[in-house]
Amino acid sequence: MSAADNRVQVHDRTFRPYITADDIHHMVRRMASSIDAAYAGSEVTLLVILQGAMVFASDLMRQLTIPVTIETLRASSYRNAMQSSGAVLLEDVLPDVRGRHILVVEDIIDTGHTMRELVKHLGTLEPLSVAVATLLSKPDVHKGTIDIDYIGRDIGLDFVVGYGMDYAGYGRHLDAIWVVDEASDT
Numbered sequence: 001m002s003a004a005d006n007r008v009q010v011h012d013r014t015f016r017p018y019i020t021a022d023d024i025h026h027m028v029r030r031m032a033s034s035i036d037a038a039y040a041g042s043e044v045t046l047l048v049i050l051q052g053a054m055v056f057a058s059d060l061m062r063q064l065t066i067p068v069t070i071e072t073l074r075a076s077s078y079r080n081a082m083q084s085s086g087a088v089l090l091e092d093v094l095p096d097v098r099g100r101h102i103l104v105v106e107d108i109i110d111t112g113h114t115m116r117e118l119v120k121h122l123g124t125l126e127p128l129s130v131a132v133a134t135l136l137s138k139p140d141v142h143k144g145t146i147d148i149d150y151i152g153r154d155i156g157l158d159f160v161v162g163y164g165m166d167y168a169g170y171g172r173h174l175d176a177i178w179v180v181d182e183a184s185d186t
Helices: 021-038 054-063 113-123
Strands: 002-004 007-010 013-019 044-050 068-076 101-109 129-137 150-154 177-180
Touching: 021 054, 021 129, 021 150, 044 054, 054 068, 054 101, 068 113, 101 113, 113 129
Parallel strands: 044 068, 044 101, 101 129, 129 150
Antiparallel strands: 002 007, 007 013, 013 177
16 A cells, blocks of 8 residues: 555555545534433443444444443445445454344445344344444435434445555555545546
8 A cells, every 4th residue: 555645555446545544533523422311320331343343343442431342243335345345244242232232333334235134133132232333424325214322424336445445455454534535546
């Protein structure tokens, strides 16, 4: 990866700035404040969807003042593509969520198929509650109804990378969010 003229090269694509690190920080603080208010007096378990939500979840839990525990789960529908394949892949066994408030933490919700199926399954495991927090949401491509309780920001159809989100396994370490620059890739 290289950076030049406010662009970064990630794998075989060029990306331009989209959401700054400062903007992300403010989004996470706002979401944490809302979550703290909703769960005041309670403990919540963050169910972090790997690998993309790692960075977001780390920052979010440091901003929370309520007691939290953490579980992780690998769920994917992207693989190495720039759009969801539509096939949900759960690579881990779900943790025991019985009697717990569960907050599923995701980096981005695209079609929503993965999240809808996961929340539906979690609901059968007797949690006290299940809520969803996502840093980014693409409402223009949501398929069906998706209940998202905490959204950092809605975005358009563009493919993004950085702040935990990757392209073909690269770019997760970027502290801001970058959008594919179609003009540079033609």
